[in-house]
Amino acid sequence: MKKRILFLFAIFCGLSCLAQTKLDSIQNLDEVVLNDSKLIENGKGFKITVLNDSVLSKNNTSFTNLLRFNSNIYFKENGFGMVSSPSFRGTNASQTAVIWNGISINSQLNGQTDFNTINTNNINKVVIRNGGGSVQYGSGAIGGSIHLDNTLSFSSHLKNDVKLNYGSFDSKNVSLVTDYGSDKFAFNVGVNYIESDNDYKYLGLDQVNENGAFNNLSFSVNLGYFISDNDVIKLYHQSYLSDREFSGTTVTPSNSKYEDKNSRSMLEWFRTASAYKSSFKVAYLNEHFEYYQNKDSEFFSFGKVNTLVLKHSLDFNLSKTLSVKSILDYNYFQGEGSSFGEPNRNAFSATGLLQYNPNSKLNIGLNIRQDVTSNFKSPLLFSIDGVYGFSKYYKLKINASKNYRVPTFNDLYWQPGGNLDLVPESSYQIDLGHVLNYKAFQFNLNTYYISTEDLIQWQPGASGIWSPENIAKSQSYGVEAGLNITKTFNKQEFIFSSNYSYTVSKNDETNKQLIYVPFHKANASIAYSFKRFSMFYQHMFNGEVFTTADNLKGSFYSLESYDVANLGFNYKLIKTTKNQLDLGVNINNLFNEIYQNVAFRPMPNRNFNIQLHYKF
Amino acid sequence: MKKIIYSVLTLALLVTSCSNDDDLATPSEPLGAYEDGIIVSSEGGPSSISYVSNDFSTSENQVYFNVNGENLGVYLQSVGFHEDKAYIVVDAGTISVVNRYTFENLGTISTGLSLPRYIAFNGDTAYVSDWADPNNATDDYIAVVDLNSNTVTASIAVSEGPEQVLVNSNKLYVSHKGGYNTNNVVTVVNTEDNTTETITVDSKPDEMAINNDGDLIVLSGGNESWTGNETQASITKIDVSNNSIISSLAFETGLHPGLMSYNNGVAYYIVNNEVFGLTDDATTLPATPLFSVSAAYAYGLSIKDNNLFVTDASFTENSTLLVYDILTGAETNSFSVGIGASKIYFN
Numbered sequence A: 001m002k003k004r005i006l007f008l009f010a011i012f013c014g015l016s017c018l019a020q021t022k023l024d025s026i027q028n029l030d031e032v033v034l035n036d037s038k039l040i041e042n043g044k045g046f047k048i049t050v051l052n053d054s055v056l057s058k059n060n061t062s063f064t065n066l067l068r069f070n071s072n073i074y075f076k077e078n079g080f081g082m083v084s085s086p087s088f089r090g091t092n093a094s095q096t097a098v099i100w101n102g103i104s105i106n107s108q109l110n111g112q113t114d115f116n117t118i119n120t121n122n123i124n125k126v127v128i129r130n131g132g133g134s135v136q137y138g139s140g141a142i143g144g145s146i147h148l149d150n151t152l153s154f155s156s157h158l159k160n161d162v163k164l165n166y167g168s169f170d171s172k173n174v175s176l177v178t179d180y181g182s183d184k185f186a187f188n189v190g191v192n193y194i195e196s197d198n199d200y201k202y203l204g205l206d207q208v209n210e211n212g213a214f215n216n217l218s219f220s221v222n223l224g225y226f227i228s229d230n231d232v233i234k235l236y237h238q239s240y241l242s243d244r245e246f247s248g249t250t251v252t253p254s255n256s257k258y259e260d261k262n263s264r265s266m267l268e269w270f271r272t273a274s275a276y277k278s279s280f281k282v283a284y285l286n287e288h289f290e291y292y293q294n295k296d297s298e299f300f301s302f303g304k305v306n307t308l309v310l311k312h313s314l315d316f317n318l319s320k321t322l323s324v325k326s327i328l329d330y331n332y333f334q335g336e337g338s339s340f341g342e343p344n345r346n347a348f349s350a351t352g353l354l355q356y357n358p359n360s361k362l363n364i365g366l367n368i369r370q371d372v373t374s375n376f377k378s379p380l381l382f383s384i385d386g387v388y389g390f391s392k393y394y395k396l397k398i399n400a401s402k403n404y405r406v407p408t409f410n411d412l413y414w415q416p417g418g419n420l421d422l423v424p425e426s427s428y429q430i431d432l433g434h435v436l437n438y439k440a441f442q443f444n445l446n447t448y449y450i451s452t453e454d455l456i457q458w459q460p461g462a463s464g465i466w467s468p469e470n471i472a473k474s475q476s477y478g479v480e481a482g483l484n485i486t487k488t489f490n491k492q493e494f495i496f497s498s499n500y501s502y503t504v505s506k507n508d509e510t511n512k513q514l515i516y517v518p519f520h521k522a523n524a525s526i527a528y529s530f531k532r533f534s535m536f537y538q539h540m541f542n543g544e545v546f547t548t549a550d551n552l553k554g555s556f557y558s559l560e561s562y563d564v565a566n567l568g569f570n571y572k573l574i575k576t577t578k579n580q581l582d583l584g585v586n587i588n589n590l591f592n593e594i595y596q597n598v599a600f601r602p603m604p605n606r607n608f609n610i611q612l613h614y615k616f
Numbered sequence B: 001m002k003k004i005i006y007s008v009l010t011l012a013l014l015v016t017s018c019s020n021d022d023d024l025a026t027p028s029e030p031l032g033a034y035e036d037g038i039i040v041s042s043e044g045g046p047s048s049i050s051y052v053s054n055d056f057s058t059s060e061n062q063v064y065f066n067v068n069g070e071n072l073g074v075y076l077q078s079v080g081f082h083e084d085k086a087y088i089v090v091d092a093g094t095i096s097v098v099n100r101y102t103f104e105n106l107g108t109i110s111t112g113l114s115l116p117r118y119i120a121f122n123g124d125t126a127y128v129s130d131w132a133d134p135n136n137a138t139d140d141y142i143a144v145v146d147l148n149s150n151t152v153t154a155s156i157a158v159s160e161g162p163e164q165v166l167v168n169s170n171k172l173y174v175s176h177k178g179g180y181n182t183n184n185v186v187t188v189v190n191t192e193d194n195t196t197e198t199i200t201v202d203s204k205p206d207e208m209a210i211n212n213d214g215d216l217i218v219l220s221g222g223n224e225s226w227t228g229n230e231t232q233a234s235i236t237k238i239d240v241s242n243n244s245i246i247s248s249l250a251f252e253t254g255l256h257p258g259l260m261s262y263n264n265g266v267a268y269y270i271v272n273n274e275v276f277g278l279t280d281d282a283t284t285l286p287a288t289p290l291f292s293v294s295a296a297y298a299y300g301l302s303i304k305d306n307n308l309f310v311t312d313a314s315f316t317e318n319s320t321l322l323v324y325d326i327l328t329g330a331e332t333n334s335f336s337v338g339i340g341a342s343k344i345y346f347n
Helices: A002-016 A053-058 A063-070 A409-413 B002-022 B063-068
Strands: A032-034 A047-052 A074-077 A084-087 A096-100 A125-130 A144-149 A152-154 A157-167 A171-181 A185-196 A214-226 A231-246 A256-272 A276-292 A301-317 A322-337 A344-356 A362-373 A381-389 A394-405 A425-438 A441-460 A466-489 A492-507 A520-530 A533-542 A562-575 A580-588 A596-598 A607-615 B037-042 B048-053 B076-082 B085-090 B094-099 B105-109 B116-122 B125-130 B141-146 B151-157 B162-168 B171-176 B185-190 B195-200 B205-210 B216-220 B234-239 B244-250 B259-263 B266-271 B274-279 B298-304 B307-312 B319-325 B331-337 B341-346
Touching: A047 A053, A053 A063, A053 A125, A063 A074, A063 A520, A063 A533, A074 A596, A152 A171, A152 A185, A152 A214, A322 A409, B037 B076, B037 B319, B048 B063, B048 B076, B048 B331, B063 B094, B063 B105, B076 B116, B076 B341, B085 B116, B094 B116, B125 B162, B141 B162, B162 B205, B185 B205, B205 B259, B216 B259, B216 B266, B259 B298, B266 B298, B307 B341, B319 B341
Parallel strands: A096 A144, B116 B162, B298 B341
Antiparallel strands: A032 A152, A047 A125, A074 A084, A125 A144, A157 A171, A157 A607, A171 A185, A185 A214, A214 A231, A231 A256, A256 A276, A276 A301, A301 A322, A322 A344, A344 A362, A362 A381, A381 A394, A394 A425, A425 A441, A441 A466, A466 A492, A492 A520, A520 A533, A533 A562, A562 A580, A580 A607, B037 B048, B037 B341, B076 B085, B085 B094, B094 B105, B116 B125, B125 B141, B141 B151, B162 B171, B171 B185, B171 B205, B185 B195, B205 B216, B216 B234, B234 B244, B259 B266, B266 B274, B298 B307, B307 B319, B319 B331
């Protein structure tokens, strides 16, 4: 009860901060900033949330937690630091696309991205795009997509950023980023090492999180060079090495571990001319895992996929109000694994995008895409979106799209059971959004409907062998609402932000809510700063979820709802134009809430984290 | 209102005292709530035990949790019953010892076990098949358990993937389905000195029984086509006096039965949801089924008297226990049981 009161108090505080001026993170455009811009230009009728540098750098817990507390995305996490799967709008993790600098990085093996293997240390911007985006972003962008962008800034600068973090459970996090730019050349390089014993107490039980230690090392470098006034060559690279023990459950111990070895490299030639822009990308992605059921044993199973991507896009302005864009994308996937031999696959897609922008109030996009893939036939995809600004305070957004998810390597080739007769899952979606901006208030409300068919599900066959089939149909509909308020006076700044979602996602045949989809999820945070001091409080409510398909309630069939809150303080020890040193302290799970977001896998008790952040 | 309650109470007292007075032959004390019933074990997760009374009038899920306030680990592989105890084998490496009638936990055996599968008993000794590291084909063993101290006292090395275990006249028979691989032997352990012999049968031997003639019968499922080396399934009859094969009845290529239960002269097995009955004296497999079952995924099979029990397993929600009358083939009852219901026992 106390917690609820505090939560309401936090909301009240937020609401009562009436606004006079508006602080916004409008990017400074007097310098050339390069990043993946297709997102904003083609899809103005979609809901987009941007988490910029400052939000990312304040986060001293996992990326999963950052999104959990700052977006509508719901996460299933197998205990802290373990496999973490996102879900948008009642869809599942393989219906959520993760896009790194414009290309999809979802695993070809299981179609998902484990968010605890994403490192945002040297990522400049995270964009959350709710709703279907398969036309632009390909397979898996059904519920939504999450974009990790690197920005290269061609202005004379040299910035260094060092972060040292120490916390409960012997958690350490060391991060270094250097960012350099001149008129012609820009680069940034980042290194990050994280480790934790992660042996938190299971509240209410006489147990700790055994076999849950993890460490990971990530390295990234991005550079760009203007070879002429109109041509820039860019190189992006990210590599990630992770070694995780996989913790057991409250009832079953584990002695397993999992190693990830992922790397991504991309070379881009970007050309701008008065009437057109062209981009040619060559990317090489490598994903590789090793799973040791017994970490002390030499035996392990593995899977790896190498992906070659060739992608060309051309933007052409037909007139002042009409622009077209074409994208040609070729992917070659080569897999190898303990359970599926050495299959390979080709995929080619052609996409056409049309933007009509007759005046400053109206923008309409019309997009179409066809894939040609070895093994199966893909549907023709489309997306239509529009935005209309009725006044400077109110904008209406609308979009409709057809999206898909292709079968994964596991679905197609797993022995036994892999099914070469699968077709892609296909999905229709319609989404209506309202955006209200009034002074310091920003309010958004989206309602959507998604119908998905040919859902791929593994099930036992007559001979007892499990095999995937295109069998299920589902429908999701719901509401997403967000309120943000920013207010400053007397050098004090208050920022309030909140999200709420109501989600119904049900199996068409049984009419039952899908497992692990909460009807209600909400979060709210309030940040306050004054001179050198700042603090925040963030709170999340996650509604009850069913863990079995029959929608029964009880300890074998459902997980109770929970409230989790974090509190943080920060003080600038040094604050000059050239040097800044911040000392931060965070208290996570402030109220020591007992909760699980996957059955039998408790989440951490109250824990502390201290951070030194030096910028020079 | 109060009056009515009082009168009902009085009446109830009268009835109870009357019935007590009338008891001439005192029935034996009930041994526990789960006596005289059918026990279904479910792999989960979460693993669970379900109970259905013999007269089908009552049933209960999550028996172990309800009694002990704790869960069994994943995945519950099998249960063994011996004297007044039940031994719940969980492949995470534990055996929970419970009172078979009350399901109260009496202790746990975990030291000396890695990935246990099945348990069999001979006097004060139990034998547990164990895959050890399932990725390692050469570390499999039979754990020998002293039932007085509930400790593993010895381990007998055997070949890959020991599955079901059966004790008959101081011999332990182990079918080697092969674990993560395939195997095609039955190991015979002499329980007096733990020496072993092997009998080669068709690939993936699994369910076993001793028939009314005293012979060992073994169902081998054969390699499925995906292995690239498909072999035929068979039911093999073995002379236990000299471990020689009396007969081996092969199934048509492409059929891979996994469930067999023996009862009073007939080995019942299921192929693609059709129930067949192989009599002890048959020289060929029956051509026509007795009846068919309606399971989406027939995952467990047991026979008692004239009832055939099948679990229709679901791994995303509760499973169903289906009851058929063997004589008519009619489905007579069904019960909701745990997630991944796999084995049916009679208590």
